[in-house]
Amino acid sequence: MFSILVVEDDMTLNKMISAKLKKENYQVFSSFDGQQALDIMDKNHIDLIISDIMMPNKNGYELVKELRNASYMLPILMVTAKDQMEDMEKGFMVGSDDYMIKPINMKEMVLRVKALLRRAQIANEKR
Incomplete structure (x- = not known):
């Protein structure tokens, strides 16, 4: 089972994303800011x-x-x-792999998650 960390300060959206991912059989951890996310990743x-x-x-x-x-x-x-091209560019430049603009379609999010995990798995197998 894959583990996904949701880092979102909007409690309602965090719960919605987490619930959708749990329905898709992922183990989900929730965080409400970047520092809390790092703490979760330590453990x-x-x-x-x-x-x-x-x-x-x-x-x-x-x-x-x-x-x-x-x-x-x-x-x-x-x-x-953040829907400006400059924001998206900055997101990719710091190292994100994909970018979605709110409001998001939950089904699309799940498809992107599956694709990202599949690519990561292929990359790991090639190593």
Whole structure:
């Protein structure tokens, strides 16, 4: 079973994403800011992260940059209201693998999660 960390400060959206992923048989961890996400990752194996950008304490850009600098290669999907091309470009430049703009379609999110996990699995097998 794959483990997914949902990093979203909007409690309602965090619960909705988590519930949808649990229905798809993923193990889900929830975090409400980037620092809490790092704390969870210290104690648990995580296969994929779904992260907002605008959060307190440590935003999504900072979280992704810190993880990539520490050589974490797990897939990261950014889910954000930031819809400008510059925001998307920054998200990819700091190391995210995919980017969705809110409001999101939950079915599309699940399809993207499956694709990211499949690609990560193929990359791991080639190593």
